[in-house]
């Protein structure tokens with residue numbers, strides 16, 4: 001069976017290999033069978049291994065849902081009575097975390113920081129010093145909307161210095177940028193199968209410290225479907241997800257993990273960097289400008305300013321590229337029009353070379369001037 005290959009430059013789901021796609025085609029199976037359960041235990045261990053956790057210290061808890069389910073789970077499950085959360089808010093995904101906390105009616109400090117530069121560690125420390133009731137500090141590792149990389153190691157260290165847990169949303173960095181939960185001071189991180197491991201949508205996981213999950217047994221229960229201890233406990237006792245798992249997605253994830261370890265952490269990160277270098281090269285050739293300076297970028301997302309050319313129309317350029325197998329994605333920034341080019345997925349630099357040819361042809365087609373015009377220097 002031939003499946004058309006699309007190059008996805010959107011921030012997930014990402015382009016997958018045919019072997020991962022095909023891994024979903026399996027005989028129908030009831031997920032309560034031992035044969036299916038036998039997949040889950042090694043999968044949980046592999047997910048911990050990706051961030052270099054030891055299985056006795058860390059565990060992976062799987063959920064059926066998109067990545068946001070993990071944000072919901074950790075925020076609502078890991079705050080003890082009498083404690084409040086501290087959210088470092090410098091992008092669309094940390095803003096989402098503040099909304100989750102609002103929906104649960106939980107107390108939190110919304111520490112807003114500029115969206116385009118590294119947050120101020122002094123202010124974070126000051127906030128921790130002045131509030132001795134902070135249960136956890138929450139920060140997005142890679143703000144996918146802008147491409148900003150946040151300093152988890154430093155902020156994790158500050159959280160621990162003041163006796164708080166450190167929770168980080170690594171959905172768009174896990175299995176791409178090397179992470180070591182011990183060195184990076186991470187108590188909880190999370191991801192989703194359609195991003196770093198290059199699997200399918202519908203499976204997400206929280207990876208975190210067993211001792212804290214065990215302790216959270218006695219924390220207030222605020223959600224039924226999204227309680228971390230409940231799901232963990234069910235896994236530990238039965239080896240299964242509490243409720244129906246995304247069966248085919250789990251088969252795909254199993255294959256994706258095999259391919260992840262075959263490629264290797266360092267090779268994979270080098271490939272992502274190679275893709276981003278090709279993205280940057282094409283931008284420079286056409287005169288496209290980015291929203292963030294290079295030194296604060298993750299290396300996985302390039303956020304490009306919309307040209308000021310009167311003929312620029314994102315939708316038209318998008319459609320032109322899409323029809324030719326390349327998907328680009330609008331930005332998530334309120335202040336200025338932007339689109340994103342992402343280095344996720346089973347692609348390599350020659351795909352980016354192919355993309356720029358098509359993009360340049362789109363500029364010609366719609367009579368958008370090259371080099372690209374911007375009003376401000």
Ligand SMILES: *Cc1c(COP(=O)(O)O)cnc(C)c1O
Nearest residue numbers: 066067068093142144169171172
């Ligand atoms: C993709 C992503 C998520 C999850 O988004 P969903 O739409 O729920 O899959 C969460 N956090 C970050 C940083 C992401 O990039």
